[in-house]
Amino acid sequence: MEYFVIIISAIFVNNIVLAKFLGICPFMGVSSRLETSVGMTGAVAFVMVLATIATYLIQYYILVPLGIDFMQTITFILVIAALVQLVEIVLKKVSPDLYQALGIFLPLITTNCAVLGVAILTIQDKYNLPEAVVFSFATAIGFGLALVLLSSIRESLELVEVPKGMKGIPIAFVVAGILSMAFMGFAGLV
Amino acid sequence: MNQWKNFTKGFVVENAVFVQVLGMCPTLGTTTSAYNGLGMGLATTFVLLMSNIVVSMVRNFIPDKVRIPAFIVIIASFVTVVQLTMQAYLPALYKELGLFIPLIVVNCLVLGRAEAFASKNNVWTSAIDGLGMGLGFTMALFMLGSVREILGAGSWMGFKFIQGDGMLLFVLAPGAFLALAYLISIMNKLSKKNA
Numbered sequence: 001m002e003y004f005v006i007i008i009s010a011i012f013v014n015n016i017v018l019a020k021f022l023g024i025c026p027f028m029g030v031s032s033r034l035e036t037s038v039g040m041t042g043a044v045a046f047v048m049v050l051a052t053i054a055t056y057l058i059q060y061y062i063l064v065p066l067g068i069d070f071m072q073t074i075t076f077i078l079v080i081a082a083l084v085q086l087v088e089i090v091l092k093k094v095s096p097d098l099y100q101a102l103g104i105f106l107p108l109i110t111t112n113c114a115v116l117g118v119a120i121l122t123i124q125d126k127y128n129l130p131e132a133v134v135f136s137f138a139t140a141i142g143f144g145l146a147l148v149l150l151s152s153i154r155e156s157l158e159l160v161e162v163p164k165g166m167k168g169i170p171i172a173f174v175v176a177g178i179l180s181m182a183f184m185g186f187a188g189l190v
Numbered sequence: 191m192n193q194w195k196n197f198t199k200g201f202v203v204e205n206a207v208f209v210q211v212l213g214m215c216p217t218l219g220t221t222t223s224a225y226n227g228l229g230m231g232l233a234t235t236f237v238l239l240m241s242n243i244v245v246s247m248v249r250n251f252i253p254d255k256v257r258i259p260a261f262i263v264i265i266a267s268f269v270t271v272v273q274l275t276m277q278a279y280l281p282a283l284y285k286e287l288g289l290f291i292p293l294i295v296v297n298c299l300v301l302g303r304a305e306a307f308a309s310k311n312n313v314w315t316s317a318i319d320g321l322g323m324g325l326g327f328t329m330a331l332f333m334l335g336s337v338r339e340i341l342g343a344g345s346w347m348g349f350k351f352i353q354g355d356g357m358l359l360f361v362l363a364p365g366a367f368l369a370l371a372y373l374i375s376i377m378n379k380l381s382k383k384n385a
Contacts, residue, residue, distance in 0.1 A: 019363050021219035022289075025298055028214065070274060073292040074266035081259055110262075113215045113296040120292055169211055170375040177367030184364065 003134050006127075010138035012186040016114050017146040018179055023114030027147060028172060030105070037151040041144030043105040045137065047087060048115050051080045052136035055119040056129060076119050081110045114143055149179055197318050200326030206299045207330035207370075208377040213299035216290045217331060218366040224347050227335025229283045230290060231328025233272050235321065237294050238303060240268045242320030245308040261304045262295065269294045299327060330373075337369050 016022050026044075030036045055076050063069045088106045091099040109115060118139050122132045153175050162171050206212045213234070220230040244264050252260045273291050276284040284291065294300065303323055308316040339345055342360030344352035359365045 021215050021363070021366065022293075024214035024218060025212075028211065070270065073270055073273065073295055074263065077262055077266050077295050078259070081262060110258075110296075113293045116296050117289060117293060120289060124289070165375040165379045166371070170371040170378070173367045173371035173374070177364045177371065180364040180367055181359075184362065 003131070006131060006135050007138040008189060010135055011142040011145060012183065013189055015142045015146055015183050016117070016139050017143055018176065018183045020117070022117040023112050023143055026105075026108060026112055027143075027150065027176070028169065029108075030147070030151075032151065032154050034148065034151045034155055036105075037147040038144075040105045040108075041140065041147055043109060044112065044114065044143055045140035047080075047084060047106070047109050048118055048136045048140045048143075049133060050087065051083055051115050052119055052122055052132050053129070054079050054083060056122060056132050059123050072120070072123070076116055080115055080119070084110050114139070146179065150176060153179075193315070193318055196315060197322040200319075200323035201329065202326075202377075202381065204323070204326075205330060205377070206323055206327045207334075208374050209381070210299075210302075211374075212302055213297045213327060215293060216297060217334065218370060220287050220290050221331055221335040221338055221366065222361050223339040223343070223345075224332055224335040226283070226286055227331035227333075228328065229280070230287055231324070231331040233276065233287075233291065234294055234297060234300070235324025235328055236272055237265060237268045238300050238324040238327075239317060239320040240271075241265045241300060241304055242308040242316040243313055244268075245304045246311060246313045246316035249309045257309065258301075258305070261301060261309075265300055265304065266295045299323065334366075334369055334373060337373065338365055341365070341369070 010016070014020060017024065017027050023044075026040055030040045058075060058079060059069070059072065063071060063075065084106055088099075091106075118136050122135060125135075127135055150172070154172060157171060157175070166174070200206065202209075204210060207214075207217050216230050216234065221227040241261070241264050245261055248260075248264075269292060272294070273284075276287075276291060303320060307319050311319070336346060338360045339347075340356070342356050342358060342362075342365060344350060344354070344356035357365075360369060
């Protein structure tokens with residue numbers, strides 16, 4: 001039951017993009033085509049879960065015992081950056097197919113604030129390790145859901161006549177705003 | 191380059207938020223009121239200024255291959271400085287901005303300026319660039335925060351001028367997207383007229 005609440009909350013109620021405003025850059029950047037947004041979601045889910053596990057272990061087995069948890073930000077971002085590199089290298093060797101699909105998105109992920117955000121949120125909300133894994137995976141699904149929704153809408157927007165000043169980014173934000181309004185409907189759920 | 195032009199380019203012509211659409215997460219996440227937007231903007235400006243200065247100081251010593259991790263470490267150090275300082279002197283604002291303070295590290299604007307400008311220019315020019323871009327960013331956040339606070343809560347900088355609530359939607363998440371969409375399109379229109 002506990003896990004169920006975490007999952008629903010992370011996907012719908014506190015959707016990482018539409019309610020918490022994390023990961024907006026890739027949200028706007030790759031959401032003009034459906035195919036790329038699916039690839040991006042895969043890469044994010046992969047890195048997000050790994051990064052959450054890694055930062056969780058570092059926080060509780062290194063930073064806290066040594067009393068240097070103020071180094072959190074700097075350690076976490078380095079771990080994430082290193083992890084992304086590592087994933088890239090391993091994927092290239094082990095599964096060239098997957099690398100083909102996710103490869104171009106991996107470097108972008110280091111600066112995706114959703115990954116660092118989830119790592120920090122996990123610590124802030126005091127999840128234990130299995131909860132943290134579930135939370136990070138569900139968050140990635142929520143990210144993917146928002147991304148796929150927005151990109152499908154943006155694909156059909158190309159056929160519509162948009163007022164001149166609203167073309168491109170502004171109309172994408174309006175769509176995001178309306179999506180976010182729809183997601184507010186889930187607020188009473190948990 | 192003309193230093194004055196270098197300083198002011200961040201305000202309108204290359205404004206981080208309205209023109210380059212960088213650093214969207216804090217832009218949307220922290221602008222529930224004008225004061226919060228201002229606080230976030232100034233914190234980012236400080237990090238941007240200091241990281242630009244340091245990056246440009248060490249630009250000749252860092253091997254090209256490891257420059258991005260090196261920049262990230264420099265930025266993260268200053269973010270930690272801001273984080274600890276705010277926690278000590280502005281605990282209320284720190285609590286309000288919450289997660290977005292450590293997330294300055296991954297603000298594309300900061301890393302973008304380090305990579306695109308500070309790693310190629312001297313210390314003085316980079317400092318001016320950092321300050322200018324930072325103030326442009328602050329201005330944008332302050333504007334967006336003001337719009338959202340005025341429409342959403344009927345107040346400005348905590349000064350209330352209507353009874354009860356405003357259009358609550360603007361303080362909540364959707365309002366951030368909508369307000370920013372219209373601000374960008376207005377800025378587009380204005381800058382096209384000037385050009």
